[in-house]
Amino acid sequence: MRFDAIVLAGGAGRRLGGADKPMLVIDGAPMLVHVLDAVATAGTRVVVGPRRSIDRSVIWCHEAPPGGGPVAGLAAGLPLTAASTLVVLAADLPRIGPAIDRLLEALQPQVDAVVLSSGGRRNHLAAAWHRPALVAALGRVGAPQGVSMRALAAGATVADVADAGWGDDCDTWSDLARHRSRSAR
16 A cells, blocks of 8 residues: 655653654664654655654654644645555654554545554554545644644544554653663563
């Protein structure tokens, strides 16, 4: 299935003391590289956030104003894509690779797909969307600055893709240590 990918790599990394979260290394590579490799077959890969030194072919952009949140980032990246299917990912999902095919397989006409954690929480930063549904959702929220992904997805019909640890993000130093220790095993 042809798809484009938008990777959200902004944010201040507050819970990490301001560290550049997407560039924190797990298994010898920055988390951003792991996420981009997970969507290596995308027609276009857009990274929303500060330009970083990585050896992957991507289009870089920023939300305006910077710091507007994930929906503002998504709104900034969307015009740089063309595919009718979009995979939307946060840059702090180093194990997301196996979920990509499952997200794409879960798409149905009029139904988008999202990773569902074992705790029953939908991770809207690990999702696959039909372009018209994403455009409509962005239209419903109006100005995207400060809007949560949960609010964006509120009117969407989604299929849940059960998470087998792929959607575990790295928001804190303990999350990072857990991912690194998982790698060491």
